[in-house]
Amino acid sequence: MKCSYEDKDVSSAAKLLDPSGEGVAGALVLGSGLSSALSDLPTIRELSFSELPGLGASKVPGHAGRVRIAGYEGHPLLLFEGRPHFYEDGDMRRAGYPARLASAMNAPFIVLCSAVGGVTNEAATGSWVFVDDHINLMGKNPLLGVSTDGGPPFVDLAGTYRKELFEELCSRVSGLNLLRGVLAAFSGPTYETPAEVKMSALAGASIVGMSIVPEAVWATFLGVDVVAFGRVVNPAAGLSESRLNHEDVVREGAMAATEAVALIGATLDSLLNKM
Numbered sequence: 001m002k003c004s005y006e007d008k009d010v011s012s013a014a015k016l017l018d019p020s021g022e023g024v025a026g027a028l029v030l031g032s033g034l035s036s037a038l039s040d041l042p043t044i045r046e047l048s049f050s051e052l053p054g055l056g057a058s059k060v061p062g063h064a065g066r067v068r069i070a071g072y073e074g075h076p077l078l079l080f081e082g083r084p085h086f087y088e089d090g091d092m093r094r095a096g097y098p099a100r101l102a103s104a105m106n107a108p109f110i111v112l113c114s115a116v117g118g119v120t121n122e123a124a125t126g127s128w129v130f131v132d133d134h135i136n137l138m139g140k141n142p143l144l145g146v147s148t149d150g151g152p153p154f155v156d157l158a159g160t161y162r163k164e165l166f167e168e169l170c171s172r173v174s175g176l177n178l179l180r181g182v183l184a185a186f187s188g189p190t191y192e193t194p195a196e197v198k199m200s201a202l203a204g205a206s207i208v209g210m211s212i213v214p215e216a217v218w219a220t221f222l223g224v225d226v227v228a229f230g231r232v233v234n235p236a237a238g239l240s241e242s243r244l245n246h247e248d249v250v251r252e253g254a255m256a257a258t259e260a261v262a263l264i265g266a267t268l269d270s271l272l273n274k275m
Contacts, residue, residue, distance in 0.1 A: 007100055009054030014104040016052065017045055017069055017078070023106035025075035026271060027224075028264065029098045031114035031211060034231070035064035035081040037260040044069040044076060049084070055097050058082050067101075075272055078105055083114075086214055087188035092142040095211075096218030103222035109162075109271050110219050111264060116209040116230035118239070119197055122179055123206045123232050126256075128263060130180040131228035132163045134213050135203055137196075138187040142217040153221050160220045162227050165270055172266035176259055181206025183230060185213035197236040208236050227267055231256050 018024070030037055049065040050057040058065030064081040071077070078101065086095040093100070102110045116129065123129055143153045166180050184205035186192050192200070192208050200208055207230045216226045 007104060010097065010101045010104040013052040013055070013101055016047060017067065017101075018105055022076070024069065024078045024102075025072075025107070026268065027078040027080070027098065027102035027105070027107040027110040029080040029083050029110065029112045029215060030260070031083055031112075032060070033115060033233070034113055034257065034260050035066075037257040038070065038079060038081075038264065041068075041070040041072055041077075041079070044071060049082070052097075052101075055084060055094065058084070059088050060085060072268055073272075075268075077268075078102055078107055083211060083215070085188065085211055086138060086140075087210060090140075092140055092144065092214055093146075095214035096142050099215040099219035099222060099224060102219065103224050107224060109225040109227065110215065111267055111271075112212050112215055112226065112228040113260065113264070114209050114211045114228075114230055115233045116183065116207040117192070117197075117234055117236035118206070118232040119184070119201045119208055119236050120181070120206050123181060125232050125234055127177045127179055127232045128256075128259065129183075129207050129230040129232065130166050130169065130178060131183045131207075131212065131230060132161050132166065132180050134160070134183045134185055134216065135200070135205055136185055136213050136217075137200070138185050138213060140187075142214040143221055146221075155217070155221045157217065157220060160216050160226055162225055165227060165267070168270055169263070169266055172270065173263050176263060178263070179206065183212055183228070184208045186210055192237050194237050194239075197239065200236075207232060225271075227271070229263065231260070
């Protein structure tokens with residue numbers, strides 16, 4: 001159910017991307033190393049992050065910093081090649097920009113993809129994890145300070161993720177190592193400490209990351225369905241002798257581009273067929 005929330009920045013951005021006001025059939029966000037995974041989709045319109053009101057240029061290596069309206073089997077999609085992060089400026093409204101823009105363009109769903117660290121033995125490097133819940137350890141609720149006509153947004157997050165799609169997606173991409181699990185989200189930009197990783201595991205998390213949660217919470221608030229995937233690019237801190245660095249994250253993410261195409265294609269087919 002869509003809520004009543006005035007959002008001037010993304011309303012202006014929606015007009016730049018979609019002057020006709022026809023809207024899009026869905027939205028996608030591709031994170032570290034995955035920005036080019038859907039580059040073959042035909043572009044209808046393209047703008048850089050810096051051209052969109054309230055967003056600003058991408059500051060993170062491995063994020064293309066582009067927003068496209070792209071065609072997928074006759075459907076227009078809103079595609080973020082890269083994403084804004086909370087750790088860039090501490091702004092949760094900006095971190096939730098993809099979901100806010102998706103809502104402004106009448107997208108019924110948003111698919112979120114991110115590079116993550118594996119916490120459990122099952123969530124090994126190379127695995128994909130279907131996020132069916134999250135633990136917000138970012139230090140701030142994405143909707144803090146947001147007000148509507150009815151007051152603070154007391155949003156029920158129990159149904160944030162489309163959990164019922166997991167079994168169907170497993171059958172559609174049977175050759176992929178697709179797991180399901182809980183994401184523990186930290187603010188970054190530093191990686192988690194080994195103690196924080198142990199705490200996350202005790203709390204039931206399978207993966208850790210620095211994104212997805214702001215967009216997912218904003219999407220739920222705005223009535224946009226959420227499907228989220230984490231691509232495990234390394235064992236989380238303390239689980240390997242290797243030191244963590246962003247270059248390895250981007251490189252490992254880029255290696256998953258072919259898998260991302262298959263998984264996202266299966267997800268889009270499932271969601272679009274249910275519209």
